[in-house]
Amino acid sequence: MTQLFGYNGKIAYIDLSNQKIDVKDLDPKIAEKYIGGVGLSAKLTYDLLTDKDYEILKSDPFAGINPLIFATGPLTGTATPSSSRYSVTGISPLTRIWGESTSGGFFPVILRRCGYDALVITGKAKEPLYLSVNDGDISFKDAENIWGKNTRETIELIKKKLGDDKIHLACIGQAGENLVKYAAIINDEGRAAGRCGLGALMGKKKLKALVVKGKKTIEYYSKDELISKGKDSLRNIHNAFAVNFFSHYGTLIYSDMGMVLGDIPANYFTNTEFVAENLTGRALKEQYPVLKYACAGCTIGCGRTTIIEINGEEVKVDGPEYETTASFGPMCGILDFKPIIKAHHICNLEGVDVISGGVSISFLIYLVENKIALDEIKKKYRILTWRK
Ligand code: SF4
Incomplete structure (x- = not known):
């Protein structure tokens, strides 16, 4: 198998209905062609959904088959300046066609260090939950006591519950829970993946938050060259x-x-x-x-x-x-x-x-x-x- 540089090399498929996790290798050809973030997510969505699924989603974008994908790219959190960005995608509850949104902050870097290039979330949980991804370990956590809370309260409550002030998370507020079709996903308190109503899709899946923690390092083809290009970019930015x-x-x-x-x-x-x-x-x-x-x-x-x-x-x-x-x-x-x-x-x-x-x-x-x-x-x- 071709060695994959610059990626975690893993995609996690998370089925909320059955609380099952399936981890697959990232195909190097897909990584090369679609790179990461939105491109990778579009390809994963295309491969996952049949024509019949698309027909269902056109009339009901909240159907459990709608994949909500959180993804990062090969440059996320590297020496490349301003690269802390993640994407979230799905079939939009607002437009019923492809929906994508991106956000910055610190969450994207930690999402990348969790060990996956993308988290593909399907199904609907029976009761509110949040997902914890900790250095490759994915677990489902009860969110009953945080359902109904706003985003700041959610962040504070989860940090308190986990006894860890340093964790980063993306979550929804009451808008997402109530399926407002332009509900956003908020991370790091004030950064938002706001467009296309993907917060409502998260709400329909009864997924209150995605909590990330991780220190995984990525292997690069040439770290020196990456750093040198990063410095060039920084010079260009400041000029x-x-x-x-x-x-x-x-x-x-x-x-x-x-x-x-x-x-x-x-x-x-x-x-x-x-x-x-x-x-x-x-x-x-x-x-x-x-x-x-x-x-x-x-x-x-x-x-x-x-x-x-x-x-x-x-x-x-x-x-x-x-x-x-x-x-x-x-x-x-x-x-x-x-x-x-x-x-x-x-x-x-x-x-x-x-x-x-x-x-x-x-x-x-x-x-x-x-x-x-x-x-x-x-x-x-x-x-x-x-x-x-
Ligand atoms: S602070 Fe502003 S310019 Fe810098 S990465 Fe974040 S959104 Fe981009």
Whole structure:
């Protein structure tokens, strides 16, 4: 067999219905062709599902055959800068076609060190559970007492239960449990795999969280060359003009650029001109104490934590990111940071995709302001009625 460098070389197939685990070798040809992350997951999904399965999933994306796949790539957690990223994929409960989402933080690096290149999760658990992957050992753990908790509570409770403050996990909040079709998966408290409603798929499987721990090292073809290429990338990153802006202002820097380009829609896509000088990265720093953070191995550090008072208490809130600012801000006709930051916090706690969340609310505002009944829209636009 060809030696596989840069990979764990193992895929774990986890059947929640029967609590069975089947570990298979990663085919080197598949690794070479599809690389890792989303590419590998797409191939694994394609091989797993028959045409009949796809037909079933078109009418019921929550069917147990829908594979929820967590995967990393060969560069995840290496000397390559900003490479702490994982993907999560499945047939989207929202669109009923292929769904993929990615997230950063520290969770991806540890997921990679667990000993698998991908975790393929099928079936549905009878009772809420969470999965623990610890240096190759996979176990099913009772999640009865954390079902119903928000993402921060879930993270704290699992850490306490395991008596380990250092573990990393990805979990869902009440949105995923209640099958909100744009529910997100939250890791490291504020990082989100938000798109395509894969948090709802996790909720339907009654999978509250994925807890990872591991120290597995990967064998590389040439570690020296990998480090040297990593250094080159780092030089290129720091020579790039735009990177400095991301470093100083986080993703909010795009609010400024987007406004100039007319790329930030407002008032439910009916307007692109608005005064948003209060919604820039610089404005955020002027209005609130803002801390900076980075994903593992990243020197850019676009992450932001804002300190804000909520109900008389000082709370550390992740973000707000550009996406939340755009969707809960101008799209909803709001040009003030405070409600946007609060909305971002609520979305992270409940596990809601901030983009779909903000846009849905802006749509509701549009209907109310224009006195349009939802039934009228349904009749007029087939797009809202083609699904049940
Ligand atoms: S901190 Fe920002 S730039 Fe750095 S890896 Fe994370 S998401 Fe990417």
